[in-house]
Amino acid sequence: MTSAITLAFGGLVATYLFLRFFIYVTQDSKEPPAILTGIPFLGPIAGMIREKSRFYIRLRGTYKLSIYTLRLPFMRMYVVNATELIPALQKQWCTVSFDAFAADSGFIFGTSKKANELMHHDMTSDNGFMLSAFKYILPSLSPGPDLDDINRRTIQILTNETDKVVAQGSMRAGLQKWTRDIMVLCTSDAVWGPQNPYRDPVVAEAWKTFEAGFFTSPYYFHRGGHKTASALVRMRFEHHHDMHGSSIEDVARGELGNTVALLANSTTVALWLLYHIFSDEQVLADVRGEVWALVSTKTEGGRQVNVVDLVKVKEACPILASTFQETLRCRALNPGPRLLLDDVSLDGGQVLLKKGSMLMIPAPVQHTDEAAWGDDALHFDYLRFVPDKQRRWPNRVAFRAFGGGHVLCPGRHFASTELMALAALMVLQFDILPVANGGKWATPTWHNSPVQAGFPVIDDDIDVDIRPRDPSAKWRVEFSGSEKAMNIVSEYISGVV
Incomplete structure (x- = not known):
């Protein structure tokens, strides 16, 4: 018995030493330093599971490296801390590829072997499926008539829903x-x-699950549902089915990825945006004041009507826009994954990133960098993004809520307008008061938020009373349309790469 235990222990020690030696001899001297090798290959995984997004922040503070390597089973992962490395990586977007990472989603969503091969074919040219898809659908989500149609419909539904609350009284x-x-x-x-x-x-309740066929049944497309949908859905169908020959079944399964992109983050950001506005009396007063300035009063049918054109919110409400951006900065969890399709050199060839590895630019790391945001980087400052010559302008390259460089979220214009419109309608028409804690707001916890969540999902819902400020007031909400993009990401700021 003692011999068996000794033999097993010796085997474990030998395996451990072999794995440590293997990491040492396979780590190129030019690669970023490998850390957390004490428990070979499994140490980083345990940290990711236990600490989630806080894992990368802790490692930045502990090791103080501009970029480092995590050795995982069968894969290297490079994690970027230094903001100054980001532009050089973004310029190599064909090799430092998000599309290669996104193409793997087909295996999760259950698309066919043929569709998966199509998505992975020719990953570095405009003729390939992934790059051409992005460019083909982009006009439908860029400022202009197609996006206005989506925004107008969104605001119409938002207005209908808030009208129901007003009619209910509270x-x-x-x-x-x-x-x-x-x-x-x-x-x-x-x-x-x-x-x-x-x-x-x-x-609607089941969309977060990946059960086969739960969502966009092929019947939606067989019945021609896409023909009366938004330009986004029509263009996706044209690109995937008409131009590249994807089956209707694969197009339907692919729409799950579209669903995640459209709903996964905006639903959670909506909660956090309203929380940050209504939980602080000063924020609420300032946001409400500038939004109310957009309201005009007209007489229609013998009674006064409050009229507001929500397209003006993007341009005339810098405090609301700043509060929205600061919500994204303080709450974004996205790890910014990329896949390296070839070896990549940085710093004049002094740093080597190996082909086949994964690269991460975690938003929480960039969003809490004091070099980029100042000494108050951990503090929620709703005025941080308000244009002011007396204030230090934030480092926009470090703002990663919508990605960056070639891979910017194509739905950022839609999401920004939609979320700010919701906030504007709520501050104009309602007070939101917490029920518990003596009517005082408490900071929500999110310890059990899913590890894949782009924004934290709170542990317990916040019971609130939503009360109309003036139940007798009549409102007309409009959206006249806009060709102008919001200056949210660095790519829209002159002189920033």
Whole structure:
């Protein structure tokens, strides 16, 4: 018995020493330093599972490296801390590829072998499926008539839903559930049109699961649902089915990825944006004051009507825009994954990143960098992004909520308008008061937020009373349309690469 134990222990020691030696001899001297090798290959995984997004922040503070290597089973992962490395990586977007990472999503969503081969074919040219898809659908989500159609429909639904609350007099609800329900409804209806599958409450509730075939049944496309949907859905169908020959079944399964992109983050950001506005009296007063300045009063049918054109919110409400951006900065969790399709050199060839590895630019690391944001980087400052010559302008390259460089979230214009419109309508028409804690707001916890969440999902819903400020007031909400993009990401700021 003692011999068996000794033999087993010796085997474990030998395996451990071999793995440590293997990491040492396979780590190129030019690669970023490998850390957390004490428990070979498994140490980093344990940290990711236990600490989630805080893992990368801790490693930055502990090791103080500009970039480092995590050795995982069968893979290297390079994690970027230094903001100054980001532009050089973004310029090599064909090799430092997000599309290669996104193409692997087909295996998760259940697309066919043929579709997966199509998505992975020719990953570095405009003729390939992934790059051409991005460029083909981009006009539908860029400022202009197609985006205006989606925004207008979204705001119409938002207005209908807030009108219901006014008619009810007041409403008690879980803020997380209410914001999620309203965002799923208005976003999905605006995007998928009259035959929107999410009008079925069962589908709306189940969208987060990846059960085969749960979402966009091929019948949606067989019935021509895409023909009356938004330009985004029409263009995706044209590109995938008409131009590249994807089956209707694969197009339908691929729409799950579209669903995640459209709903996964905006539903959670809506909660955090309303929380940051309504939980602080000063923020609420300042946001409400500038939004109210957009309201005009007209007489229609013998009674006064408050009229507001929400397209003006993007240009005339710098405090609301700043609060929105600061919410994204303080709450974004996205790790910014990329896959290296070839070896990459940095710093004049002094640093080597190996082909086949994964690269991460975690938003929490960049968003808490004092060199980029100042000494108060950990503090929520709702005025941080307000243009002011007396204030230090933030380092926009470090703002990663929508990605950066070649891979900017194509839905950023839609999401920004939608979320700011929701906030504007709520501050104009309602007070939101927490039910518990003596009517005082408490900071939500999110210890159990899913590891893949782009923004933290809170542990417990916040019970609130949503009360109309003036139930007798009549409102007319408009959206006149806009060709102008918001200056949210660095790519829109003159002189920033």
